[in-house]
Amino acid sequence: MADKIKVATASLCGCFGCHMSILDIDEKLFDLVELVEFDRSPINDIKTIGKCDIGIIEGGVANSENVEVLREFREHCDILIALGACAVNGGIPAMRNQNTLQECLETAYIHGIGVDQPCIPNDPEIPLLLDKVHPIHEIVKVDHFLPGCPPSGATIWTFLTELIENKPISFPYEQIHYD
Amino acid sequence: MPEQQTFKLDSKTIPFRDGDTIMDAALRAGEYIPHLCHNPEFTPHGSCRVCVVSANGRHVSACTQQAMNDMEVDNRSDAIMDKRRNLLQMLFVEGNHVCPGCEKSGACQLQAVAYYTNMLSPHYTHFFPKRSVDASHADIAIDFNRCILCELCVRASRDVDRKNIFSISGRGIKARLVINSDTGKLGDSDLTATDKAVHVCPVGAILPKHRGYDKPIGERLYDRQPVSQVGDVAAHDEDDNHG
Amino acid sequence: MDPGKITSSIQLPGPGDSTLLLQHLVRIQAEFNYIPDKAVADLSSSLGIPAAEIRGVIDFYSFLHLTPRGKYDILFSDSITDHMLGSRELITDLTEKLGVTVGEVRGDGRVSVDTTSCTGMCEQGPALLVNRLAINHLDQQRIEQIARLIEEDVDLADWPKEFFQIDDSIQRQDILLSSMASATGASPDTLTTLLSPEPDNVLDILQDAGLRGRGGAGFMTAIKWRSCRDTAAEQRYVVCNADEGEPGTFKDRVLLQRYAHQLIEGMTLCAHTINASKGYIYLRGEYLYLLEHLQAVLQERRDLGLLANNISGKAGFDFDIDIHLGAGAYICGEESALIESLEGKRGIPRKRPPFPVTHGYKNQPTVVNNVETFIAASQIILHGAEWFKGAGTEQSSGTKLLSISGDCERPGIYEYAFGTSIRQVLGDCGAHDTLAVQIAGAAGVTIPSEQFDRSIAFEDISTGGSFIIFNSDRNLLDMVQNFTHFFAHESCGFCTPCRVGSSLLKDLIDKLHAGHAGHYDINELNRITIIMRDTSFCGLGATAPNPVIQTLTNFPEIYERQVQHTDYEPAFDLDAALEEARQVTHCFGPEAHIKS
Ligand SMILES: Cc1cc2nc3c(=O)[nH]c(=O)nc-3n(C[C@H](O)[C@H](O)[C@H](O)COP(=O)(O)O)c2cc1C
Ligand code: SF4
Numbered sequence A: 001m002a003d004k005i006k007v008a009t010a011s012l013c014g015c016f017g018c019h020m021s022i023l024d025i026d027e028k029l030f031d032l033v034e035l036v037e038f039d040r041s042p043i044n045d046i047k048t049i050g051k052c053d054i055g056i057i058e059g060g061v062a063n064s065e066n067v068e069v070l071r072e073f074r075e076h077c078d079i080l081i082a083l084g085a086c087a088v089n090g091g092i093p094a095m096r097n098q099n100t101l102q103e104c105l106e107t108a109y110i111h112g113i114g115v116d117q118p119c120i121p122n123d124p125e126i127p128l129l130l131d132k133v134h135p136i137h138e139i140v141k142v143d144h145f146l147p148g149c150p151p152s153g154a155t156i157w158t159f160l161t162e163l164i165e166n167k168p169i170s171f172p173y174e175q176i177h178y179d
Numbered sequence B: 001m002p003e004q005q006t007f008k009l010d011s012k013t014i015p016f017r018d019g020d021t022i023m024d025a026a027l028r029a030g031e032y033i034p035h036l037c038h039n040p041e042f043t044p045h046g047s048c049r050v051c052v053v054s055a056n057g058r059h060v061s062a063c064t065q066q067a068m069n070d071m072e073v074d075n076r077s078d079a080i081m082d083k084r085r086n087l088l089q090m091l092f093v094e095g096n097h098v099c100p101g102c103e104k105s106g107a108c109q110l111q112a113v114a115y116y117t118n119m120l121s122p123h124y125t126h127f128f129p130k131r132s133v134d135a136s137h138a139d140i141a142i143d144f145n146r147c148i149l150c151e152l153c154v155r156a157s158r159d160v161d162r163k164n165i166f167s168i169s170g171r172g173i174k175a176r177l178v179i180n181s182d183t184g185k186l187g188d189s190d191l192t193a194t195d196k197a198v199h200v201c202p203v204g205a206i207l208p209k210h211r212g213y214d215k216p217i218g219e220r221l222y223d224r225q226p227v228s229q230v231g232d233v234a235a236h237d238e239d240d241n242h243g
Numbered sequence C: 001m002d003p004g005k006i007t008s009s010i011q012l013p014g015p016g017d018s019t020l021l022l023q024h025l026v027r028i029q030a031e032f033n034y035i036p037d038k039a040v041a042d043l044s045s046s047l048g049i050p051a052a053e054i055r056g057v058i059d060f061y062s063f064l065h066l067t068p069r070g071k072y073d074i075l076f077s078d079s080i081t082d083h084m085l086g087s088r089e090l091i092t093d094l095t096e097k098l099g100v101t102v103g104e105v106r107g108d109g110r111v112s113v114d115t116t117s118c119t120g121m122c123e124q125g126p127a128l129l130v131n132r133l134a135i136n137h138l139d140q141q142r143i144e145q146i147a148r149l150i151e152e153d154v155d156l157a158d159w160p161k162e163f164f165q166i167d168d169s170i171q172r173q174d175i176l177l178s179s180m181a182s183a184t185g186a187s188p189d190t191l192t193t194l195l196s197p198e199p200d201n202v203l204d205i206l207q208d209a210g211l212r213g214r215g216g217a218g219f220m221t222a223i224k225w226r227s228c229r230d231t232a233a234e235q236r237y238v239v240c241n242a243d244e245g246e247p248g249t250f251k252d253r254v255l256l257q258r259y260a261h262q263l264i265e266g267m268t269l270c271a272h273t274i275n276a277s278k279g280y281i282y283l284r285g286e287y288l289y290l291l292e293h294l295q296a297v298l299q300e301r302r303d304l305g306l307l308a309n310n311i312s313g314k315a316g317f318d319f320d321i322d323i324h325l326g327a328g329a330y331i332c333g334e335e336s337a338l339i340e341s342l343e344g345k346r347g348i349p350r351k352r353p354p355f356p357v358t359h360g361y362k363n364q365p366t367v368v369n370n371v372e373t374f375i376a377a378s379q380i381i382l383h384g385a386e387w388f389k390g391a392g393t394e395q396s397s398g399t400k401l402l403s404i405s406g407d408c409e410r411p412g413i414y415e416y417a418f419g420t421s422i423r424q425v426l427g428d429c430g431a432h433d434t435l436a437v438q439i440a441g442a443a444g445v446t447i448p449s450e451q452f453d454r455s456i457a458f459e460d461i462s463t464g465g466s467f468i469i470f471n472s473d474r475n476l477l478d479m480v481q482n483f484t485h486f487f488a489h490e491s492c493g494f495c496t497p498c499r500v501g502s503s504l505l506k507d508l509i510d511k512l513h514a515g516h517a518g519h520y521d522i523n524e525l526n527r528i529t530i531i532m533r534d535t536s537f538c539g540l541g542a543t544a545p546n547p548v549i550q551t552l553t554n555f556p557e558i559y560e561r562q563v564q565h566t567d568y569e570p571a572f573d574l575d576a577a578l579e580e581a582r583q584v585t586h587c588f589g590p591e592a593h594i595k596s
């Protein structure tokens, strides 16, 4: 392959665990950088996205900024990947969907343990929260899903090599789990 | 002696007896047909539809369809697997399944069957229904978020325990499991930890308390081998049933 | 209502017959506008049914409630035909006048207003039910009167009689209706004639006549009756399916209203043929207004020795009929769900086989037939197989009653010989500029004008009788939306594909209808319809996607003009999802919105 494959990654409403897992492919990381070049990603701290072959999204969509970033990724990436439980189905953050936003915010900022200045933050700079946390496929078209909390480094490696080599995507049994 | 009756399950010839369903005969022959609401100890229910097969070209549920001589049953084709995956995806979006936070994870049959069908995402739009957790009972908790309405607990409590503790209320997407006690709470029912109903739930909805996450990841029921080899969660000693 | 009064006035059954649960609940609901907890507890102890199960039954049927409805409980029929006649404007009108929100009870408990599935008054809509009694021909004036009567708290018995007038609407007769035109009342001679041939002979005649079920599925009636008779049993049952829940069908209503004697003659003939001593009419709750009339007819026949013991002077031929009321559940028209409901339970379809003919009511052999089928059977025995075969086609003998509604000058009941073309029907009822005809109800077929030469027959377009006409001013997507809502509401919830799929489908059609869908969503529609069709447990789920499948095939343009040019559109309204946050944080500026 002549040109390196351009990859961008982002963490929306996630815990960066999936990004840690990308790094967790260990020594294969060296093979990976042979094949790919990172565009916007927390890994290199590049903040704007250019045209990419692959976009990898960790985390679900919880606020207006998540929506914006996700849409930008969809626009700039040929292939968009939902990485990890939160991107795939909302994950742990989606457990807040059982409550109204008001209840969530009041619990956190008003009645929470250790709150000394009860007040729901409303600086216009802070992105507004959506009433529910959504998996990313409910906002944009997603081409591939990699479940797991987080998906293992091995799963990510299997996937990326298959994708890059244009092979059908399939995994050994142990590499797919939802937790 | 009358000639042995058989049918074809994919390429295998499966013998059967009068009155057998496709599922009965397949199970006896050691052949796996994915299922959730079926448990050989109870009368077939046919509600989850995950055991859908194509028998002589007709889509039927293997757990309810009587086996017939020379029947040709498709249990493995991509088309059949695709239907099952879609049914599982519907079950996932219908409830609130947060596997990373579920004690049953790794030993959950819904998960395991989903792995078996290569389900990588729930695909559909989530309903995110508001459901509750009932922890009022001293020994058993029930998390309605994870209930898939297989009615195994309903059947076990009615037919084995003779207590009728569970039943179904509502209809359509509003159908839900309810507890038969004055308050509707599990703690006010006669359920005991040794009841059959407590040991048949294929998912993490009915769980014994005071434990959980007691098997390390990698050693749980379905961590290393697929459900087609391990079998139903209910068939394993209940001490093994936990993540 | 004070609870003490409730307990004393609820007449509870003696211990035992749990099959009467639903009937008790219907009665208690009618009396108190809800089922009080005390009644649940008392029924539980007297019938030996767990309270949660009783609440489960209440929660299953749309007409039963655990909390009080208004003293005047109004349900607007919500079928597409009602919409076409302007029902939605009238609902808004009434709720505004009364100051009540749809689905809720007004603060003072006086009135509640909601919608309900098609009430079977399509040719004289828009229609509503007030405390389960039908009022048709709604218009602004009638709505105004109703609002006034409610505000003035006028007893229903004192509402204008003409409100409750229900037309027969028979527009065209063929051999069946005209053979009964003169014979209306109870006729001992007719019954004697019906009971004179040997049962085997009756079966042979019905077989020869080629009578097939008129409820939709078209099963050979003679075969059904014969297998029931040939199954060894202590008791056999004859059940008349008068649930008529298919949107757009109302012919059973007219038959019950006008030809109740002929129906009971048919049921009695069946009982005599299969050796049954007990029968039931399962009457949909929406037809409550017919109950008194039917009971009077049954009593008249008992008094004349045409029902109950030693019928028609035949020593040992005992047969009686009870009427069971449904309570707002379309699935109870499916015969095995109907039997569950007859047994007092939630109307969940049974596994089949075994079929009701061998294991039906109380697990005994049971014949379930449609109203029209019983009537046709008795007329065949009276007039002969040749008379019947003189109409219709080789494979579909006789005639069919069509319930015609929608865009035409003369809606109503039309009887046609099988084999009649749609074009002829449209001409006769005065339909102009017809875009499509929806035949066989919500789960039926959507026929475009190129196919109007097709005919009504089991071998071509098979139908229980629903025939809804849409002219070219209509948007068929409105129909699709109405039907997908209907199925999501009526799914019994037993099996995964229908329980979840019908709601997914409804949400997608709503998205499309609102103009928020992309091309991807069309594929999604296809995907869900296939899963529902191929994997559902019963006919409801398997046919629920039909309106989508039919229109995607025959009228793709109604989808194309609704989809966005983008491929993929979010599953929900992103900006609306920020509204709660805007309210909580009081941020309303442009930065507090998402552009779509
Ligand atoms: C969802 C569903 C609803 C049905 N509703 C009715 C109905 O309202 N009336 C009816 O006669 N048959 C209805 N049927 C058909 C019945 O199951 C059954 O076939 C019929 O009552 C048999 O009578 P017949 O042979 O005289 O037509 C329904 C079937 C299904 C699957
Ligand atoms: S019940 Fe099974 S599928 Fe549901 S959250 Fe628990 S582990 Fe996951």
Ligand code: SF4
Binding pocket: B146, B147, B148, B149, B150, B151, B152, B153, B154, B177, B200, B201, B202, B203, B205, B206
């Ligand atoms: S609680 Fe478990 S066993 Fe009971 S219906 Fe739900 S999933 Fe089935």
Ligand code: SF4
Binding pocket: C331, C349, C490, C491, C492, C493, C494, C495, C496, C498, C499, C536, C537, C538, C539, C540, C541, C542
């Ligand atoms: S298809 Fe399934 S959910 Fe739908 S009505 Fe039939 S049994 Fe009930």
